Amino acid sequence: MSGRLAFLYPEIALFVATCVVMVLGLSRTLKARKASAWVAGLGLVAAGVLAMASTPRMGQASCPISGFVYHDGLTPAMGQVVLAEMVPYVKVMIAGIGLLLLLTMAGTVDREDEARIAAGQAVFDPLRSNRAEFYAFVLFSLTGLMLTASADDLIWLFLALELTSLPTYIMVAISTARNRSREAAVKYFFLGALGAAIFLYGFALMYGGTGHTNLNAIAQHFREHGVSTLSMAGVLLAVFGLCFKIAAVPMHFYTPDVYEGAAPQVSGFLAFVPKTAGFVALLLIVGAVGWEYAGHSAGVTSLFAGDGMEPVKHAAGGRQLPELLRLTLWVIAALTMTVGNVLALLQSSVKRVLAYSSIAHSGYMLVGLIAGPVGSTFTTNGVSAILFYLAAYGVMNTGAFAVLAALERGRDAEGHVGEAESFDDLRGLCASRPMLGWVLVVCSLSLLGLPPLLGFFGKLPLFSVGIAAGEIPLVIVLGLNSAIAAYYYLRLAFTPLLDAKDEGSAAIQAAPFKGRAVAAALSAAGVLVLSLAGGWLMTKAAHAGAYYPSAPVKAESAPISDEPAPLPNDVHE
C-alpha cells in the first residue's frame, strides 16, 4: 500500500502546499501573504525531488488506487505500463518548468490592492484578495498535470485533465483587470468545455468498444482483438478533443485570442501546462492503441519498397499506428504546423505570434506521435522525442513570455498597466535592457530551431524518428515549416537587437517584479546549458520513452515483486 502511495507522493506534496498557500494568502500580515509564493515554490521542489525518487519499473507497483479490483481479474493497480517509464520524467519536468512559471507569476494579481494597502489607503480584506486563490490555482493545475502523467485509467485521465484545465480558466479571467481578460477566459472556457465533452465522448466509446476503462486492459484488448470500429471512433474523438489541449487544428482558434487577452505570464503558463497535459494524454491513449499495425503503403516511402527500407529495429509485429489513426494524425500535424506558422506571419502582436507559433510547435511534436517508438534509442523513439521537445519548448517558451511579462508600459486612461505587445515595443531592447533583450534573442532563435541552440536538438530527433518511421513527406513539411517560422522568429530575435529605440519603445519600462526577470534569465541560461550539455536530458528522455507493447499484465499472473524488471532490449545512451 505505502509503496503504491509513493507513486503519488509528488501530487500529495503539491496538494499539501496548495492547502497551505490557500490559508497563508488570506493572512492579515503582508509577510505571511508574501510567503505563499515561497510555499508554492517549496511544494514544487518537494514534488520534483519526490518524483525523482520514485522510479517505477515495469511490473512494479506504481499506482495507488488499490481498493479497486475489476471483476475480470484485471487490476488497475499497475500504473500505465505501456509507457511506464514516462511518469517520473514528466513529473520532474513539470516541477522544474513549473518553478520557472511560478517565478513569472509574481505580482500578477493583487497589485493594485497591495499598493493601496501599503499606502495606507485601505486595509487588507480577505474577501477581496485573490492572491491565495491565484497561487492555489497554479498549483492545482500543475497537480492535475502530474496526475495526468500518472493516469492508468480513462476515468482518472478525465479527472486529471479537468483538474489541469479548470483552474486555468479562472487564472486567465483574473490575470489582468481588463475586459479582454474576461472575454478571453469565457472563450477559453467554452471551447475547453467543448473539447472536454468531445474527448469524454471518445472515452465513452473506447470503453464501449473494449469493456474497460483501465488503459492497460484496453491496450491488452486492442492487442488481442484489434481495434474495433467503435473503439477507433472513440480514439479519434479523444484525439480531436485533446487537440484543444495541445492547440492543434481543428481546435486551435482560441489560442491567439486567449493568449492575447491573458497576462503574458499566464499565456506562458497556458502554452506549457495544458499542452503538456494534452500530449501526455495523447501518448497514453495512442500508446494503448499501439504502433504495431501492418505497414502503410502510402506516400513516397512506397517508392522504396524492397529497397532496404525495412527498419531493423522494430517493435514486434508491425510498424505503425492503425492506418486511419495515422492518417488523421498526419493531416492534423501537417495542418497544425502550416496554419500556425502561416498565420503567425500576419501578426503584429508579439503575444499573438507566440500563440500561433505555439500551435505550430504542437504540430512538430505530433510528428513524434505518428512515428512512435520505431526503435529504442533517443533518435528512433518518437515518444522520447516528444518528451524531450516538451521540456525544451517549456524552457524556451517560458523565457520568451517571461521577457514580455517583465516589461510594461505606463498606465492607460482607465488606470490599467499596459503590456509590451507589438514588435515596435521591443525595439532596441538589447541596448536599453541588455539582459531581457538577449534572453529574447536566445529564446526566439532557439524556438526557431537554429543550431546549435536547444530548439535544434529538439527538432533533430523529430526529423530522425520521422525518417525512421518512413514518414518522409511529413518530415519535409516539418522542415519547410521550420523555414517559414524563421521569418517571424527572426523578427522577434532581431527587433530588440538591431532596431534602434524609438518613442514607442521608450515608454516601455521594467515591471517592478524581480521574479519575472529572474525567470527570464533562468530560462535563457537553461536554453544555453541544455544546448551545450543537454545529453543527460536526452538520456533521461530516451529512458522515459521506453515502450512495452506487450505490457498489459494480469493481476494473478504478475505478482508484484521488488526486483526491478530489466529494461527493454537495449536503451542506448
Add this chain to the structure above:
Amino acid sequence: MIGLTSLAQAAYPEPMAGATLAHYLAVSAIMFVLGLIGFLTRRNLIIMFLCTELMFQAAGIALVAFGRYHLNFHGQTFVVFILTVAAAEAAMALALIVLLFRRKESLDARSWEDLKG
C-alpha cells in the same frame, strides 16, 4: 462478486426489455450531435453552456449503456465522476457569465469582440 454479476444480468421489467444497446447509443449520439450543433450555432452564452452539458450527459448515457452491456461497473463509476465535474463546470460557467453580464448587460457572445486577429 457472483451476486453482483447475476443482478446485473437480471432481466429488466417488461416495458424496457425491448431496448437494446443500439437504442441507447442512438439517443446518446443524437444528444451529442444536437449539443455540438447547438454550440456552434447559438450565441447566447447560457444556451452554449447548456449545449456542452448536453454533450457531457450524452457521454454519460453511453457510458451507462455500455456498462450494462459489458456487465461491469466502470461505466457507471465514470458517470458519477462526470456528474461531479459537470457540476464544477456549471459553477464556473455561471460565475464567468455573471462576471461578463455585469460589464456588458448582455449574454450575446457577439457583444464581446475586443479580441480579434
Add this chain to the structure above:
Amino acid sequence: MLLAALILIPLLFGVLIAFAPDGRARTLAGLGTTLPLLLGAYVATTFDWTTGERMQLGPMEPAAWMKPLGITLSLGVDSVALLLVLLTLLLGPICVAASATAITTRVRTYYAWLLVLQAAMTGVFCARDLIVFYICFEFTLIPMFVLISLWGSTNRKKAAIKFFLFTFTGSVIALAGLVYVAWYATTTSGGKFAGWTFDIGVLESAARTMSAKQQAFVLLALMAGFAVKVPLFPVHTWLPLAHTEAPTAGSVILAGVLLKLGTYALYRFVLPFVPLAVVEYAPLIALLSIVGILYGGLVCWVQTDVKKLVAYSSVAHLGFCILGMFALNNTGLTGSILYMINHGLSTGALFLLIGMVYERHHTRSMKELGGLAKRMPVWATFMVFFVMASVGLPGLNGFVSEFLCLLGAFQASSAWGSGVWHSLGVQKGATPGDLGPWFAAVAGTGMIVAAMYLLIMVGRVVWGKLVLPHGHGADNHGHGHDVPAADSHATESTGGLPPDLTKREILTLLPLAALCLALGLYPKPVLMALQGPVSRTVSMYDEMLRNPRPGPAVEKSAAAERGAP
C-alpha cells in the same frame, strides 16, 4: 587541437570584443584574426601534403557530445578543406583591415560578429561530424544576417531576410537528406545496431550502398540545400541582392568563403555519398550550371551597378566551378577545387576595390564613375589586375582553374550517358561522347561573355573620361545615389580619405595580388596537394562505373547498361 584552436581563438576574441571598449575593438579584432592566420600557417607546415586525401590533424579520440544523438566533436581536414581554411584565415585580417574606415557605427558589435562568423566558417571546413558541420554551416547565417542588416546599404533589411530565408529553407531540406543517410547507415550496419552516428566517414561508406532511387532522393535533398548556397542557377536570386547590400567586408566574406561552403559541401557530401545519382543527374546539374554561366554573364552585361555586376559574375564563375566538379574526372574536379580558392581571392579583391571607391564617392553606379585611372592610378592598377585574374588571363590564377574546369567538361563524356539520359536517347559511346564537348563549348562562350562585361566595366570606370559624382568631371547625372547628399557642395567627397589608396588599403590588396600571381604562374604545388583527395573521389567513380555494384539494390537497367563493355 590545432584545428580547435583555429575555431576557438576567433570565437573567444569575438566574445572579448563584445565586452571591450569601443576603441579597442579593432585592435582586438586584428589580433583575433591574425593569430589564427599565423597558427594556420604553422598548421600548413605540419600537414602532410603528400597524403592529402587523409583526414589529418584531428584529435585522435573524438569527444562524444550529445551522446544520445550520436554526435561527436571530431575535427580533421584533408587538403581541400585545409586550403579553404587557409583562404578563410587569410581573408580574416583583410576584412578587419578593410573595415577600418568604412565601419564607424556600433564598432564592437561589428567586429564581434565578424569574428564569430570566421569561427563558424572555419568550423564548417574542419568538421568531421555531420551535425557539427551542419551547426557551423547554419550558424554562419546569423552573423551574416546581422552584418548585412546593420551595416548594409539602403535595401539591407530585405536583402538580409531574403538571404536568410533562402539558405535556411534549403539547408533544412538538406538536413532531412543527411538524417536520412544517417538512418540508412544505422539500418545497414551488418545487422548489429551500433547506435546512431553522424561520423562523415562512416556515413560515406554506408551511403554508397543505397539504391539508385534512394540516392536520387538524397541528392535532391542535398542539392536543395547546397545549390542555394553555391548558388546554382534557378536559386541564385538572393545572391546579387545580398552582395549589393552587404558592407564591403561582408561581400568579401560572402564571395570568398560563404559561397564555398556550398561547393565544399557538394564535394564533401554529394560526390561521395550518392555516386549513382550523381552519375545519373550530372548532365542536368551541368546544364543548370551552364545556364548560370550564360545567364549570369548576360545579366552582368546590362548592369550599371559595379557591385551588382561582380555579384552576378560570381553566379557565372561558380557555374564553371560546378561544371568542373560534375565532370567527375581528375581534371575537372581539380580545376573546380582550385576555382573555389581562386574565386575567393580575385572576387574578394574586386569587392574590396569597389568598397574603396564607394567609401570615397558613395556611389557604385557606372554612370557616375569613369576614368578613375587619372584620379586613382594605384587603385586602377589593382582593378585591372584583378579583373584580368577574374577574366582568366593566362598567367593569372583564374585562367588555370577555368581552363581545367572546361577541359574536364570536355573529357566528361565517359561518365555520362546512362540512366535517364540513356532513356532520353543519349547513347553511351555514340552520341553521348559528344555531350561533354558540347557542354564545354557552350560554357566556353561564357568565358568570352565574362571577358566582355568585365572589360567593358573596366573600360568605363578605369579609363575614359573622368567622371565623378558631384565632381568636376563632365556629364554628371547625379541620380542613383545611395547616400542622400552626403556633402553635395564638396567637390571631392572622399569621406576624409586621400583620392588614391592609402598604405593600409594597398597592404590589404597586396597579399591577394601576390597569391593570384603565384597561383597563376606556378599552380603546381596546389595541384599536387589536391591530387590525393581528387583521385580518391574520381577513382571511386571509375571503380563504380567499371564494376557496377552487385546485388539487388542496384537498378537493373543501369547495371546492365554500365556493365556493357
